[in-house]
Amino acid sequence: MNTPFRPGLTGSRLDRADQIRVKDELLDEVRGNLRARLLKLNDLDPEINPDGTLVWGSMADRPDDAELLFLGLDDGIPCFAPLIENQPPAGQRAYAVWRHLDIMPPEEASTYAAARSLIEWHRGHLFCSRCGTRSALSKGGWGRKCPECNAEHFPRVxxxxxxxxxxxxxxxxxxxxxxxxxxxxxxxxxxxxxxxxxxxxxxxxxxxxxxxxxxxxxxxxxxxxxxxxxxxxxxxxxxxxxxxxxxxxxxxxxxxxxxxxxxxxxxxxxxxxxxxxxxxxxxxxxxxxxxxx
CATH class of the missing domain: 3.90.79.10 (Nucleoside Triphosphate Pyrophosphohydrolase)
Structure with a gap:
């Protein structure tokens, strides 16, 4: 980062690998990679190690009702977050996660921030805003596409x-x-x-x-x-x-x-x-x- 300032929640090590997430065959390859990792979450809050780093599991830890969001590559290792769509957006509340952020290194918090934002966006945008049809994940989870009118929708910032x-x-x-x-x-x-x-x-x-x-x-x-x-x-x-x-x-x-x-x-x-x-x-x-x- 070319700046004298280092805000929190910045500097993730992940390569977002756009060249992978736009091609279904490449996404299938990284999903099947034996080294692929799944971010461990308690709903939207992260599990962390004593040093503040994120806890990752294997793809075998994927809940039965979860879809996969491709976060990117960490030194070539595919990293995913689980999305359970039938849970509502969190909304405003007292954030227990702040206790975790207090000890998380900025680059770890940055990776977590991307995963959390994606999950919340998907939960709140399950239906096409153009025609009302339930949409489906696209681009590895970095978008949604309507099967009825083909409208594409992307995470809002x-x-x-x-x-x-x-x-x-x-x-x-x-x-x-x-x-x-x-x-x-x-x-x-x-x-x-x-x-x-x-x-x-x-x-x-x-x-x-x-x-x-x-x-x-x-x-x-x-x-x-x-x-x-x-x-x-x-x-x-x-x-x-x-x-x-x-x-x-x-x-x-x-x-x-x-x-x-x-x-x-x-x-x-x-x-x-x-x-x-x-x-x-x-x-x-x-x-x-x-x-x-």
Missing amino acids: DPVVIMLATFEDKALIGRQPLFPPDRYSALAGFVEPGESLEGAVTRELFEEAGVRATSVRYLTSQPWPFPNTMMMACIAPVEDDALTLDTEELEAAKWVTRAEVQGAYDGAVDAAFIAPPHFAIAHTLLRAWVDGK
């Missing part, structure tokens, strides 16, 4: 901007009611149709906090599989530090200094807030600002 507003030597952080007590993060929001990243950052900052961006600088990105967003991190200086909060979106917001952010990262007893978890891109964003990037 929703674009989200996550941004740090800055004024003089301060940065703006906020919290939602669902956050753990005292946890704050960067502000974020979905990119709307017909909108640039810069436009989305500017709009969201004004809507949520009443501050007007004077410029927007893109920093880095992260896939976030809860369920399927692409987080794009930006830094945006603003005109002034007066806040007008949208209390439907934010429970609270405040300006913090670099020293206060560093205190949160250090776990100081008098820290001004609890920092976002290290695997979240908000952590990377605040770290970059503290380091003057």
